[in-house]
Amino acid sequence: MSxxxxxxxxxxxxxxxxxxxLINRTVGMVKAVDGVDLDIAEGKTLGLVGExxxxxxTLGRALxxxxxxxxxxxxxxxxxxxxxxxxxxxxxxxxxxxxFQDPLGSLNPRQSVETILTEPLRAHGITYDxxxxxxxxxDQVGLPASAAQKYPHEFSGGQRQRVGIARxxxxxxRFVIADEPVSALDVSIQAQVLNLLEEIQQKLGxxxxxxxxxxxxxxxxxxxxxxxxxxxxxxxxxxxxxxANPLHPYTRALMSxxxxxxxxxxxxxxxxxxxxxxxxxxxxPTGCRFHTRCPFRQETRCDTERPELREVEPGHSxxxxxxxxxxxxxxxxxxxxxxxxxxxx
Amino acid sequence: MPEMTVQAEPTLGVGRRTDVLLSVRDLAxxxxxxxxxxxxxxxxxxxxxRPGQHVGLVGExxxxxxVTALAIMGLLPKRGVExxxxxxxxxxxxxxxxxxxxxxxxxxxxxxxFQDPMSSLNPxxxxxxxxxxxxxxxxxxxxxEARDRAEVLLRRVGIPDPGRRLGEYPHQLSGGMRxxxxxxIALACGPKLLIADEPTTALDVTIQAQVLEVLKELxxxxxxxxxxxxxxxxxxxxxxxxVNVMYAGRIVESTxxxxxxxxxxHPYTGGLLESIPRLDKPRGTPLRPIPGSPTQTIPWxxxxxxxxxxxxKIDQCTETSPALEKLADRKLRCFxxxxxxxxxxxxxx
Numbered sequence: 001m002s003x004x005x006x007x008x009x010x011x012x013x014x015x016x017x018x019x020x021x022l023i024n025r026t027v028g029m030v031k032a033v034d035g036v037d038l039d040i041a042e043g044k045t046l047g048l049v050g051e052x053x054x055x056x057x058t059l060g061r062a063l064x065x066x067x068x069x070x071x072x073x074x075x076x077x078x079x080x081x082x083x084x085x086x087x088x089x090x091x092x093x094x095x096x097x098x099x100f101q102d103p104l105g106s107l108n109p110r111q112s113v114e115t116i117l118t119e120p121l122r123a124h125g126i127t128y129d130x131x132x133x134x135x136x137x138x139d140q141v142g143l144p145a146s147a148a149q150k151y152p153h154e155f156s157g158g159q160r161q162r163v164g165i166a167r168x169x170x171x172x173x174r175f176v177i178a179d180e181p182v183s184a185l186d187v188s189i190q191a192q193v194l195n196l197l198e199e200i201q202q203k204l205g206x207x208x209x210x211x212x213x214x215x216x217x218x219x220x221x222x223x224x225x226x227x228x229x230x231x232x233x234x235x236x237x238x239x240x241x242x243x244a245n246p247l248h249p250y251t252r253a254l255m256s257x258x259x260x261x262x263x264x265x266x267x268x269x270x271x272x273x274x275x276x277x278x279x280x281x282x283x284x285p286t287g288c289r290f291h292t293r294c295p296f297r298q299e300t301r302c303d304t305e306r307p308e309l310r311e312v313e314p315g316h317s318x319x320x321x322x323x324x325x326x327x328x329x330x331x332x333x334x335x336x337x338x339x340x341x342x343x344x345x
Numbered sequence: 346m347p348e349m350t351v352q353a354e355p356t357l358g359v360g361r362r363t364d365v366l367l368s369v370r371d372l373a374x375x376x377x378x379x380x381x382x383x384x385x386x387x388x389x390x391x392x393x394x395r396p397g398q399h400v401g402l403v404g405e406x407x408x409x410x411x412v413t414a415l416a417i418m419g420l421l422p423k424r425g426v427e428x429x430x431x432x433x434x435x436x437x438x439x440x441x442x443x444x445x446x447x448x449x450x451x452x453x454x455x456x457x458x459f460q461d462p463m464s465s466l467n468p469x470x471x472x473x474x475x476x477x478x479x480x481x482x483x484x485x486x487x488x489x490e491a492r493d494r495a496e497v498l499l500r501r502v503g504i505p506d507p508g509r510r511l512g513e514y515p516h517q518l519s520g521g522m523r524x525x526x527x528x529x530i531a532l533a534c535g536p537k538l539l540i541a542d543e544p545t546t547a548l549d550v551t552i553q554a555q556v557l558e559v560l561k562e563l564x565x566x567x568x569x570x571x572x573x574x575x576x577x578x579x580x581x582x583x584x585x586x587x588v589n590v591m592y593a594g595r596i597v598e599s600t601x602x603x604x605x606x607x608x609x610x611h612p613y614t615g616g617l618l619e620s621i622p623r624l625d626k627p628r629g630t631p632l633r634p635i636p637g638s639p640t641q642t643i644p645w646x647x648x649x650x651x652x653x654x655x656x657x658k659i660d661q662c663t664e665t666s667p668a669l670e671k672l673a674d675r676k677l678r679c680f681x682x683x684x685x686x687x688x689x690x691x692x693x694x
Contacts, residue, residue, distance in 0.1 A: 187577075188405060189634070191622075277552065
């Protein structure tokens with residue numbers, strides 16, 4: 001296998017919690033991302049799923065160094081961006097762009113689409129022919145050339161997201177991070193944007209990291225999927241494999257929780273209901289981060305030893321001590337009472 | 346093609362009865378400011394809910410589903426709003442009721458759960474007081490008994506250590522817990538009808554599954570009817586006996602969930618189902634998005650509002666406005682519906 005385009009090793013992003021009126025004391029750390037290894041192959045899409053607060057957006061931002069990297073390395077095409085100086089970083093960011101969740105919030109309301117699309121080019125000192133470049137970009141995302149003179153508020157949500165995508169493409173990047181690209185859109189519009197992202201990837205050979213909370217969306221667009229829980233990756237494998245054979249208890253629960261628009265499926269499938277909420281990343285549980293809510297928790301190891309992400313079968317990594325036993329049915333699920341889950345938080 | 350035969354289906358709600366609990370007929374709501382053209386948010390909306398039945402109201406943002414709920418509850422502002430049609434609850438016309446009587450009904454007979462629990466709960470009053478308030482407002486019980494019942498309710502909706510939680514404020518609870526508290530408040534006086542307006546939209550999937558489970562159990566236990574308002578077809582598929590699909594303020598298709606999902610006949614319903622990625626279908630199933638956006642609708646007076654986005658559009662669609670017609674197995678507002686057969690392999694492309 002060739003070396004991946006993006007290589008993340010032992011990445012940690014910790015935010016200090018500060019307190020005190022006059023003296024600025026650090027009273028704790030929010031461990032938003034706590035030891036993540038990740039590879040993204042050139043031309044592929046990696047999907048990153050998890051619930052809100054699991055650190056998936058912070059991880060995405062850290063790959064562009066929009067969040068400060070506390071520890072670890074992020075290699076982009078062989079260069080570790082964690083140690084780059086300002087100017088070097090600025091240059092490498094030409095190749096790494098981002099599409100944000102809320103298209104209205106991420107587009108300047110006082111700039112016309114033309115200005116929005118050419119700003120990255122100006123910022124990077126690239127010479128361009130305004131009219132042609134803007135027309136090209138709009139064409140790529142399926143907007144009419146007349147859109148160039150309009151302002152963000154004149155568009156519908158789906159069209160605005162197209163403008164956001166066009167802006168990300170302006171610098172002809174190799175790697176695009178899309179953070180919840182469709183979750184702010186109406187259901188009937190989501191498919192348009194997903195298809196567009198796929199189309200662009202095929203045409204331009206881009207590498208994607210798609211961050212989303214919707215498992216169905218992620219499965220649809222991704223070659224590989226990584227599942228994140230409380231700052232760490234708990235399972236990573238090919239998209240088909242993950243959905244056919246989820247090994248981590250959290251992945252299983254997550255998948256069984258997604259409502260499916262088919263009454264027969266809804267009535268018959270088995271649901272793993274998790275108790276309680278996501279524990280605080282400022283004070284994560286000891287051992288396995290998921291053990292407080294895990295229906296497969298064992299007496300030993302789970303609460304004392306943090307499981308490493310390990311390859312249990314070729315191309316399928318899981319961070320669970322008991323993955324094999326759970327898969328073979330030796331360990332079965334048991335009830336977690338709400339009290340247990342709460343006591344552990 | 347022969348119409349599908351109508352047969353009895355198992356219901357999710359308790360029992361199948363013929364008496365009607367809530368009957369909405371030709372509900373219309375328009376908003377207007379002086380000197381401006383009024384906007385019709387909801388029009389010609391009619392449906393029934395029987396006791397214990399679960400009815401879904403599905404639509405995208407702006408389709409008028411929440412306005413429908415607010416109109417039923419009489420919670421729309423008086424000024425600048427025009428409401429037409431009738432809303433009958435257990436034989437009483439809610440729209441002609443005095444505000445005082447309506448307030449009596451709200452909370453005790455008809456209760457509502459809103460989408461955003463943080464703005465529906467009072468941030469400066471403890472959970473306990475907010476629960477007791479409802480109980481004491483509608484029933485003659487003393488403070489201690491109200492407190493005890495509040496504790497039982499909290500335990501019932503799955504909140505750990507309810508005794509302690511009663512003394513806490515909304516900001517001390519997580520999103521899922523707040524929504525549970527709202528459900529507890531809604532069900533405190535054993536309503537006959539619960540209206541839930543996107544109760545799980547703001548929540549994560551695993552928390553959504555928890556809250557839906559609690560809602561399902563409690564509604565079944567108390568034999569309450571449920572009007573579930575959501576944009577998520579998946580939520581409806583697991584919860585509702587009957588589903589009404591709304592588009593641009595009108596119901597476009599209405600039938601049982603089994604029929605709706607097996608063979609949607611309105612191009613909008615069909616389009617929605619084909620445009621969402623699904624976990625139960627093989628990967629790589631292409632998505633067929635509905636072109637255009639919901640803002641691109643024409644008023645119903647100039648034809649079908651969905652016509653500009655519709656794949657099945659015929660000339661008639663832009664000339665006259667379709668009526669909600671009663672077919673053997675459903676109600677449908679469309680001149681050129683999708684084929685009736687459940688097996689739709691090989692339909693156009």
